Amino acid sequence: MSSLLVDDIGELVTNVAGAGEGGPLGIRRRVALLVEEGRVAWIGPSRDAPAADRRIDAGGAAVLPGFVDSHAHLVFAGDRAAEFAARMAGEPYTGGGIRTTVGATRAASDEELRATVRRLRAEAMRQGSTTMEIKSGYGLTVADEARSLRIAAEVSTETTFLGAHVVPAEYADRPDDYVGLVCGPMLAAAAPYARWVDVFCERGAFDADHTRAILTCGQAAGLGVRVHANQLGPGPGVRLGVELGAASVDHCTHLDDADVDVLAGSPTVATLLPGAEFSTRSPYPDARRLLDAGVTVALATDCNPGSSYTSSMPFCIALAVREMRMTPAEAVWAATAGGARALRRDDIGVLTPGARADVVILDAPSHLHLAYRPGVPLIRQVLHNGVPQ
Ligand SMILES: N=CN[C@@H](CCC(=O)O)C(=O)O
Numbered sequence: 001m002s003s004l005l006v007d008d009i010g011e012l013v014t015n016v017a018g019a020g021e022g023g024p025l026g027i028r029r030r031v032a033l034l035v036e037e038g039r040v041a042w043i044g045p046s047r048d049a050p051a052a053d054r055r056i057d058a059g060g061a062a063v064l065p066g067f068v069d070s071h072a073h074l075v076f077a078g079d080r081a082a083e084f085a086a087r088m089a090g091e092p093y094t095g096g097g098i099r100t101t102v103g104a105t106r107a108a109s110d111e112e113l114r115a116t117v118r119r120l121r122a123e124a125m126r127q128g129s130t131t132m133e134i135k136s137g138y139g140l141t142v143a144d145e146a147r148s149l150r151i152a153a154e155v156s157t158e159t160t161f162l163g164a165h166v167v168p169a170e171y172a173d174r175p176d177d178y179v180g181l182v183c184g185p186m187l188a189a190a191a192p193y194a195r196w197v198d199v200f201c202e203r204g205a206f207d208a209d210h211t212r213a214i215l216t217c218g219q220a221a222g223l224g225v226r227v228h229a230n231q232l233g234p235g236p237g238v239r240l241g242v243e244l245g246a247a248s249v250d251h252c253t254h255l256d257d258a259d260v261d262v263l264a265g266s267p268t269v270a271t272l273l274p275g276a277e278f279s280t281r282s283p284y285p286d287a288r289r290l291l292d293a294g295v296t297v298a299l300a301t302d303c304n305p306g307s308s309y310t311s312s313m314p315f316c317i318a319l320a321v322r323e324m325r326m327t328p329a330e331a332v333w334a335a336t337a338g339g340a341r342a343l344r345r346d347d348i349g350v351l352t353p354g355a356r357a358d359v360v361i362l363d364a365p366s367h368l369h370l371a372y373r374p375g376v377p378l379i380r381q382v383l384h385n386g387v388p389q
């Protein structure tokens with residue numbers, strides 16, 4: 001059994017509340033961490049460290065759990081840089097560009113889609129994302145949704161069927177028929193490759209009745225529920241998600257008091273995606289209101305070619321702190337343990353014996369630097385399943 005010791009850690013974020021300083025971050029200082037068989041095997045003072053086959057010297061740096069990016073759309077072709085430039089010149093974001101990407105995605109070969117997924121997955125890993133949820137949603141035919149998920153499943157176990165991203169052009173005047181397709185043959189073809197079902201519940205995409213129908217049939221096929229909710233305006237998505245036991249409702253940009261109340265009384269996570277507000281020049285979600293009400297908050301990138309073409313969790317942490325008034329500790333927790341909660345996982349987002357050895361070593365002495373030094377490549381080394389990347 002091969003072992004690896006990460007030694008001379010100045011600050012270890014464990015996310016085990018009570019295991020050290022910093023409340024939920026459970027920060028331990030001047031420790032070492034032993035990895036065996038891809039898992040954390042031991043944490044303690046360096047002087048007590050067991051012998052190991054290999055050693056990484058953290059040199060007094062901060063070490064934290066790998067980021068858990070619980071919301072990303074990586075299976076697509078083409079880009080929408082011109083749409084971004086038009087937005088920066090004053091055009092609003094409506095989601096209408098999704099159909100542009102659908103056209104490019106349908107026309108792409110499997111190899112082209114696979115290359116994009118792998119390129120973005122590798123890009124995210126270099127920035128510390130050891131787990132990444134990946135959605136379909138730019139195919140919107142039975143074959144294209146199934147192949148999108150098949151390709152996503154090659155690089156992640158956290159795959160999400162988003163056949164209900166928008167109603168494709170060929171069904172524009174018969175959305176009920178499209179919902180029938182999604183719940184019938186499309187779900188049957190997609191479900192073998194998916195863990196989750198998701199719907200873009202928004203004016204211009206899917207209304208409450210359609211969203212309920214699709215999430216319910218996804219659940220009946222054994223998939224867990226997540227929802228794109230309340231991104232562009234107020235709506236029923238958050239309440240519906242909570243009612244159906246969603247692991248997460250995502251975006252949460254336009255919430256009323258009732259939305260916050262139902263979230264606060266539920267195990268559903270509110271996943272905030274500040275890259276989308278950055279890239280669409282929109283008002284940010286009110287993270288403080290959610291946190292102060294006791295809602296569990298996660299941060300994710302929403303990496304996609306339209307509304308948020310970033311794979312960087314450190315960038316999202318910096319945005320959350322500067323623009324959404326989360327504390328650095330809240331943002332780091334939300335990007336690690338929060339993402340794990342949003343995926344209903346207890347083996348990631350945490351560093352404690354038995355957890356998966358997904359570890360980020362920073363080029364910095366403290367987790368505070370992730371927000372304090374925005375845009376700086378602070379990820380020195382990443383271990384995924386205990387393996388240096
Ligand atoms: N809002 C829906 N889906 C994506 C955007 C997709 C796109 O614009 O291509 C999102 O989460 O922001």
Ligand SMILES: [Zn+2]
Pocket residue numbers: 071072073228302
């Ligand atoms: Zn999204």
